[in-house]
Amino acid sequence: MLTITRALHDQIVAHAREDHPDEACGVVAGPAxxxxxxxxxxMLNAARSPTFYEFDSGDLLKLYREMDDRDEEPVVVYHSHTATEAYPSRTDVSYAGEPGAHYVLVSTADTDGAGPFQFRSFRIVDGEITEEDVRIVDAY
Structure with missing residues (x-):
């Protein structure tokens, strides 16, 4: 189960809304x-595409160095789908390189960026997708 604060949930959804019709992407780090x-x-979607996201390699290297310096790890890796449901695509699965992370997808399909949005979380390990419950809390 992913437990996430309302504030973080709302920030992820706001990012998806802001970048629509392109896919949004980013990370939520936490103490290792x-x-x-x-x-x-x-993060910036380097692909600037409504059907694909890609982290800029330089930005990603900087992020991982920063997380290492802060003793953090990527707890959530998120992106949006602008034309399909919030479910990992084959490409998403092939890029899922953090077996300990929650992969959050927000779908802005059929909303013109206005909402309401699907917000779903998955574990992706060795190509296997497992959906998990999301619990939104006011604070930890």
Whole structure:
């Protein structure tokens, strides 16, 4: 189960709304070993595409160095789908390189960026997708 604060949930949804019709992407980092998402890090979709997202390699390297310096890890890796449901595509699965992360998808399809949005979380390990419950809390 992914437990996430309302504030982080709302930031992810706002990012998806802002970048629509292109896919939005980012990370929520947390203290290493806790599994607790805390620090919202919106990223630029280097592909600038409504059907694909890609982290800029330089930005990603900088992010991982920063997380390492802060003793953090990527707890949530998120992106939006602008034309399909919030479910990992084959491409999403092939890029899922963080077996400990929650992969959150927000669908802005059929909303013109206005909402309401699907917000779903998955674990993706060795190509296997498992949907998990999302619990939104006011604070940890």
């Amino acid at each position: 070993g806790t599994g607790r998402p805390e620090r919202f890090i919106p």
